[in-house]
Amino acid sequence: MSDDIGQKKGLTRRGFLKSAGGVAAVAGMAAGGVAVGARDGLAAAGSMPKKWDQGYDVVVIGTGFAGLAAAIEAKNAGASVVVIDKMPVHGGNSIINGGDFCAPGTRLQKAAGVQDSPDLMYKDMMKAGLYLNNPELARILADNAGGALEWCEDYVGAKFTRLNFHGGHSVKRANQTVNASGSELVNKMLAKAKGLGVEVKTRTKMERMIANKDGRVVGVEVKTGYRYPDEKTGKTAYIKAGKAVILTSGGFSNDITLRQIQDPRLTEKFGSTNQPGATGEALLAACMAGAMDVQMDWIQLGPWTSPDEKGFGHVPLFCERLVGYGPMIDPATGKRFFKETGNRKERADAIILIGHPVIIMGDSYAVPKQVFPRALEKGLENGAIKKFDSLEALAKNYNIPLEAFQKEISRWNSFVEKKKDDDFGCMIFPEARPTVTPPFYAARLWPKVHHTMGGLVIDKNAQVFGFNLKPLKGLYAAGEVTGGIHGAVRLGGVAMADCIVFGRIAGKNAAKETAWG
Amino acid sequence: MTRKHGNIRFSPGWLFAAALAFGVLLVYIGTPYAAPKQVASAKAGDCAACHGQEKVFSPSHPDTKAMSYKDCLGCHAKGGPQMLQGKLPGSHLHQLRGVTCEKCHGKVAKPEAVEEKLCRTCHNAEKLVEKTAKVKPENPHTSPHYGTSLDCTLCHRQHAKSENYCNQCHKFNFVVP
Numbered sequence: 222m223s224d225d226i227g228q229k230k231g232l233t234r235r236g237f238l239k240s241a242g243g244v245a246a247v248a249g250m251a252a253g254g255v256a257v258g259a260r261d262g263l264a265a266a267g268s269m270p271k272k273w274d275q276g277y278d279v280v281v282i283g284t285g286f287a288g289l290a291a292a293i294e295a296k297n298a299g300a301s302v303v304v305i306d307k308m309p310v311h312g313g314n315s316i317i318n319g320g321d322f323c324a325p326g327t328r329l330q331k332a333a334g335v336q337d338s339p340d341l342m343y344k345d346m347m348k349a350g351l352y353l354n355n356p357e358l359a360r361i362l363a364d365n366a367g368g369a370l371e372w373c374e375d376y377v378g379a380k381f382t383r384l385n386f387h388g389g390h391s392v393k394r395a396n397q398t399v400n401a402s403g404s405e406l407v408n409k410m411l412a413k414a415k416g417l418g419v420e421v422k423t424r425t426k427m428e429r430m431i432a433n434k435d436g437r438v439v440g441v442e443v444k445t446g447y448r449y450p451d452e453k454t455g456k457t458a459y460i461k462a463g464k465a466v467i468l469t470s471g472g473f474s475n476d477i478t479l480r481q482i483q484d485p486r487l488t489e490k491f492g493s494t495n496q497p498g499a500t501g502e503a504l505l506a507a508c509m510a511g512a513m514d515v516q517m518d519w520i521q522l523g524p525w526t527s528p529d530e531k532g533f534g535h536v537p538l539f540c541e542r543l544v545g546y547g548p549m550i551d552p553a554t555g556k557r558f559f560k561e562t563g564n565r566k567e568r569a570d571a572i573i574l575i576g577h578p579v580i581i582m583g584d585s586y587a588v589p590k591q592v593f594p595r596a597l598e599k600g601l602e603n604g605a606i607k608k609f610d611s612l613e614a615l616a617k618n619y620n621i622p623l624e625a626f627q628k629e630i631s632r633w634n635s636f637v638e639k640k641k642d643d644d645f646g647c648m649i650f651p652e653a654r655p656t657v658t659p660p661f662y663a664a665r666l667w668p669k670v671h672h673t674m675g676g677l678v679i680d681k682n683a684q685v686f687g688f689n690l691k692p693l694k695g696l697y698a699a700g701e702v703t704g705g706i707h708g709a710v711r712l713g714g715v716a717m718a719d720c721i722v723f724g725r726i727a728g729k730n731a732a733k734e735t736a737w738g
Numbered sequence: 739m740t741r742k743h744g745n746i747r748f749s750p751g752w753l754f755a756a757a758l759a760f761g762v763l764l765v766y767i768g769t770p771y772a773a774p775k776q777v778a779s780a781k782a783g784d785c786a787a788c789h790g791q792e793k794v795f796s797p798s799h800p801d802t803k804a805m806s807y808k809d810c811l812g813c814h815a816k817g818g819p820q821m822l823q824g825k826l827p828g829s830h831l832h833q834l835r836g837v838t839c840e841k842c843h844g845k846v847a848k849p850e851a852v853e854e855k856l857c858r859t860c861h862n863a864e865k866l867v868e869k870t871a872k873v874k875p876e877n878p879h880t881s882p883h884y885g886t887s888l889d890c891t892l893c894h895r896q897h898a899k900s901e902n903y904c905n906q907c908h909k910f911n912f913v914v915p
């Protein structure tokens with residue numbers, strides 16, 4: 222049954238063969254209709270400044286996981302480093318994230334008796350990614366995620382205390398920060414970086430990537446004192462990057478123009494879980510300097526967001542802890558409609574196909590056991606999560622046909638008893654129990670734009686690849702601004718691993734570059 | 739050419755003179771919505787010193803020229819329905835409570851934007867967290883993301899409308915002074 226969904230034509234993406242260069246074409250238009258080949262791209266990147274206002278060996282753009290990991294490693298390798306961010310606050314999406322870090326063979330997995338390996342993680346990533354992932358990069362990620370997590374714990378000092386499951390993984394492998402937020406890691410990385418002597422400047426927006434006549438990236442044009450989102454603010458300045466620029470500017474989920482060019486369904490009608498500054502101008506600036514983009518139209522919708530609260534909200538933390546413990550119901554029919562533990566794309570597409578919000582629910586055994594108390598409390602407070610004394614009351618609230626619903630719950634409960642879902646193949650966890658104990662909790666689900674899998678092409682050294690099919694000298698990138706690692710679907714908790722693994726690689730290699738002058 | 743407007747005929751000369759007079763008037767008092775003058779020596783309650791003829795109060799509001807902040811509180815008790823917090827720009831609240839322009843900007847001919855550190859010399863972050871601990875749905879002075887590290891000026895503006903920065907992603911009904 223679940224296979225049906227994937228085969229519906231309207232749902233699958235526009236073929237699997239993606240042509241690189243879509244964004245660069247757009248970038249070319251923005252630059253006044255210049256055709257952007259490798260050479261013209263460099264021309265579009267514009268001329269060298271008469272004078273540099275500041276200079277560092279390594280200039281990092283973005284203060285999220287990837288940028289801070291890169292900055293720390295570059296600094297430790299002896300480079301002088303500055304990290305800039307256009308927002309008045311640091312941390313990008315990283316600091317509002319849920320703190321789930323996927324890695325195989327971790328301390329928390331061992332304590333919970335979970336068998337895992339880099340091979341299994343790699344297989345899960347490739348399968349969810351429809352095998353569109355760049356296999357070399359995916360392999361590096363899976364092989365180094367464990368070491369990256371240890372670095373975050375032992376070197377940075379961040380605490381990870383809970384093991385979680387995310388849809389699409391074959392085992393529990395998300396190691397969650399102590400406060401269920403990426404802030405635990407970002408803030409400790411920021412303190413570490415500053416302690417090492419890395420300079421951090423917020424309200425500094427990268428406007429243009431500067432390349433010299435040989436096409437080597439040599440610095441950036443910025444606006445200092447920029448007041449997001451007022452484009453009239455800020456003063457132009459030029460920062461020289463003696464060795465390299467590292468672009469870690471995150472994804473573009475909140476860039477309605479760019480995301481709609483890539484996936485026309487994603488109009489302003491879809492909300493986003495991202496910070497408001499998650500836009501694509503820095504990525505486009507790199508393209509204008511000759512960097513190649515890939516798989517830009519694989520844009521992920523989160524299937525666990527609620528239409529009853531703003532942004533990411535609390536419902537995702539409720540929903541994701543309940544899958545495999547409680548059923549997801551279409552209120553129009555009273556029936557289940559999809560594998561609750563399916564990956565994000567499968568589930569979001571299934572909900573969009575239904576065309577109206579669906580419901581995730583759990584009982585008073587599953588909810589207190591699984592859901593982070595604060596998320597539950599806050600979700601109940603803002604009304605996105607609701608509590609009901611009986612199944613009847615729940616059905617009435619969401620206008621669910623009662624009889625069909627009761628029958629479906631009994632059916633689900635029978636699957637839970639035998640730990641096997643005959644209808645959709647949902648993974649049912651060993652500790653799961655039938656949904657029978659009142660009060661019951663429920664929330665509505667409607668997808669929001671969450672992650673952009675596409676972005677700049679990088680190689681195994683995190684060096685950006687150019688339209689001339691050669692590494693682009695002087696430019697490295699890591700994190701969500703890069704593309705191809707996750708293919709069609711970025712699995713939950715794998716972004717953190719991606720950012721730390723490739724951020725560190727980028728930082729080390731950038732510091733090793735020979736200075737250009 | 740003359741223009742007909744109702745029964746009255748305006749000659750170009752007349753129009754020009756009228757426009758000139760209006761222009762001079764504008765320069766003199768400022769338009770009702772022009773930025774107010776920032777007169778450092780103005781008494782806190784003397785609205786006209788900066789705002790000129792601009793009507794900043796409803797006609798029934800008592801004259802404030804001789805008033806101090808304490809006098810305002812008679813009607814505008816803090817926490818009450820009429821409170822000034824969130825209504826008046828921060829600089830006015832400061833001014834009313836004796837924190838004059840000079841106290842932040844110094845005695846200078848052309849005041850410049852001050853560093854945020856200066857705010858923290860009076861407003862201790864930890865104390866603020868305690869003070870607003872009971873505000874619902876969240877304490878505005880600490881966050882799971884940024885702790886107490888954020889710039890005061892992200893929300894609290896002195897010379898412009900304050901803003902609820904959290905509301906970019908959340909929906910918190912804070913009153914932001």
Ligand SMILES: Cc1cc2nc3c(=O)[nH]c(=O)nc-3n(C[C@H](O)[C@H](O)[C@H](O)COP(=O)(O)OP(=O)(O)OC[C@H]3O[C@@H](n4cnc5c(N)ncnc54)[C@H](O)[C@@H]3O)c2cc1C
Pocket residue numbers: 282283284285286287288305306307308311312313314315316317318319320321322323403425426427428469470471472494495496498499500502503533671672699700701702713714715716717718720
């Ligand atoms: C709500 C939410 C929850 C999530 N939960 C998880 C989770 O639990 N586990 C997981 O693995 N992943 C999660 N993700 C995904 C993950 O957090 C992101 O993919 C990751 O944080 C991206 O990190 P980054 O360093 O690449 O970019 P970011 O952290 O987004 O940082 C990029 C920075 O670059 C800055 N920038 C952009 N353009 C410019 C410019 N022109 N000039 C200067 N600066 C610029 C931005 O302002 C931003 O601060 C979540 C995402 C969201 C939104």
